[in-house]
Amino acid sequence: MSALSQPATSQRHPLSVAVIGAGMAGRTHANAWRQVGTVFGSEGIPPIRLAAICDSYEPFARSARDSYGYERAVTDWHDIVDADDIDVVSVVVSNALHRQVAEDLVRAGKHVLCEKPLSDSLENARAMAELEANSQVVTGVGFSYRRHPSVAAIAELVRQGRLGDVTTFSGRYWCGYGVDPTVPMAWRYRGPQGSGALGDLGSHIIDVAEFVCGPIRSVRGGAFATIIDKRPPALEGVAGGRGMTVSAQAIETVENDDIAVFNMTFESGAIGTIVVSRVAFGLPNSMEFDVFGTQGRASFDLARSGEIIVDDTSTPEGFSGPRQVLSNPTFPYYKGGSSMDFAGVGSTQIEQFTYQARAFLDQVLGLDEGFPLVPSFAHGYRTMCIADAVARSAAAGGKTIDLT
Numbered sequence: 001m002s003a004l005s006q007p008a009t010s011q012r013h014p015l016s017v018a019v020i021g022a023g024m025a026g027r028t029h030a031n032a033w034r035q036v037g038t039v040f041g042s043e044g045i046p047p048i049r050l051a052a053i054c055d056s057y058e059p060f061a062r063s064a065r066d067s068y069g070y071e072r073a074v075t076d077w078h079d080i081v082d083a084d085d086i087d088v089v090s091v092v093v094s095n096a097l098h099r100q101v102a103e104d105l106v107r108a109g110k111h112v113l114c115e116k117p118l119s120d121s122l123e124n125a126r127a128m129a130e131l132e133a134n135s136q137v138v139t140g141v142g143f144s145y146r147r148h149p150s151v152a153a154i155a156e157l158v159r160q161g162r163l164g165d166v167t168t169f170s171g172r173y174w175c176g177y178g179v180d181p182t183v184p185m186a187w188r189y190r191g192p193q194g195s196g197a198l199g200d201l202g203s204h205i206i207d208v209a210e211f212v213c214g215p216i217r218s219v220r221g222g223a224f225a226t227i228i229d230k231r232p233p234a235l236e237g238v239a240g241g242r243g244m245t246v247s248a249q250a251i252e253t254v255e256n257d258d259i260a261v262f263n264m265t266f267e268s269g270a271i272g273t274i275v276v277s278r279v280a281f282g283l284p285n286s287m288e289f290d291v292f293g294t295q296g297r298a299s300f301d302l303a304r305s306g307e308i309i310v311d312d313t314s315t316p317e318g319f320s321g322p323r324q325v326l327s328n329p330t331f332p333y334y335k336g337g338s339s340m341d342f343a344g345v346g347s348t349q350i351e352q353f354t355y356q357a358r359a360f361l362d363q364v365l366g367l368d369e370g371f372p373l374v375p376s377f378a379h380g381y382r383t384m385c386i387a388d389a390v391a392r393s394a395a396a397g398g399k400t401i402d403l404t
């Protein structure tokens with residue numbers, strides 16, 4: 001190759017991406033698409049053109065465009081649907097908008113990576129899964145925690161039988177974003193019981209539970225609590241559940257759950273429990289789980305995401321006990337997943353979005369780099385069926401609800 005010739009990849013048509021929603025998670029998608037060609041090598045990956053960011057609140061759209069280097073900022077998502085120059089779109093708006101936006105994008109021939117939970121209602125999620133089944137484009141839902149190297153490493157340990165037969169899963173997702181009663185009303189606080197903390201945080205931990213332990217067969221002991229039942233409306237843009245300006249005069253009623261708990265039985269016979277809260281005082285973003293088997297235990301804590309805790313039968317007699325295992329290149333996604341991929345550097349919640357974007361891109365391009373597929377809309381619908389079963393259990397005083 002002469003010094004002036006172009007690498008093969010840059011001679012290919014660039015793949016153009018857009019992000020709809022420039023709130024908390026939308027900005028993270030915008031960053032992921034920017035980073036996607038920098039991890040795991042770039043062979044087979046065409047140049048990624050960062051085409052457009054859309055947010056109905058113009059200051060967010062402009063700020064994300066400028067921060068993440070996108071070409072244009074728009075305020076109407078139909079402009080993305082109608083744009084001939086866009087191939088792949090992240091849908092990162094409130095859950096109630098997912099169906100409408102995703103349907104129009106899919107019909108316009110765009111590949112769609114939609115955030116979790118798949119939608120705001122079971123009916124809308126089912127319609128999205130049906131659309132997927134009849135479409136030619138790639139569609140997926142953003143269960144990003146399964147891309148975290150530490151979470152994926154624990155799933156691998158379980159799959160290899162290193163913990164013996166799994167007996168118990170305990171998952172907690174505790175956030176304090178709603179603990180302050182002056183945090184204004186936003187889309188997260190609207191919708192039926194089960195679409196609050198359970199839809200927002202529970203969808204992640206349910207996906208992780210199934211990713212690690214296999215399918216859930218039934219749920220029971222569902223219970224919800226709404227601790228702060230009135231909130232002031234926001235007057236301007238809202239990001240991550242935090243309003244920009246609050247009206248002290250008016251007041252709105254919170255419709256859904258601040259806290260959700262339930263128990264479950266997996267197909268394997270293992271049992272488990274999940275607790276989620278958006279009013280967990282002092283815990284901004286605490287995702288933790290433990291999985292116990294007949295011959296070991298593994299634990300993950302997002303606050304210590306560069307490590308996992310493992311206990312098993314491999315230690316010499318008299319020296320047993322839990323040990324800290326720092327994330328390292330034997331963990332999934334770790335090698336090639338950052339510019340410093342040696343043991344102990346660790347990885348965060350942000351990188352898992354980049355790995356998710358890379359897996360989605362590979363699906364779009366028909367490449368096989370060995371990354372598990374992005375969960376389909378059908379899978380997103382299944383996760384919502386589990387949340388719905390928890391809501392039905394709660395409505396029936398904690399009754400067991402079968403998922404089969």
Ligand SMILES: NC(=O)c1ccc[n+]([C@@H]2O[C@H](COP(=O)([O-])OP(=O)(O)OC[C@H]3O[C@@H](n4cnc5c(N)ncnc54)[C@H](O)[C@@H]3O)[C@@H](O)[C@H]2O)c1
Nearest residue numbers: 021022023024025026055056057092093115116238239240
């Ligand atoms: N995978 C994860 O870890 C993760 C984390 C947070 C949020 N999420 C999901 O991402 C989605 C968005 O959550 P968020 O926390 O970013 O919410 P957010 O409230 O911070 O942002 C939503 C954005 O959508 C914009 N918006 C509202 N209506 C719009 C419209 N008609 N057209 C274009 N933009 C519009 C709002 O102005 C806002 O900026 C949700 O589905 C949520 O569950 C996923």
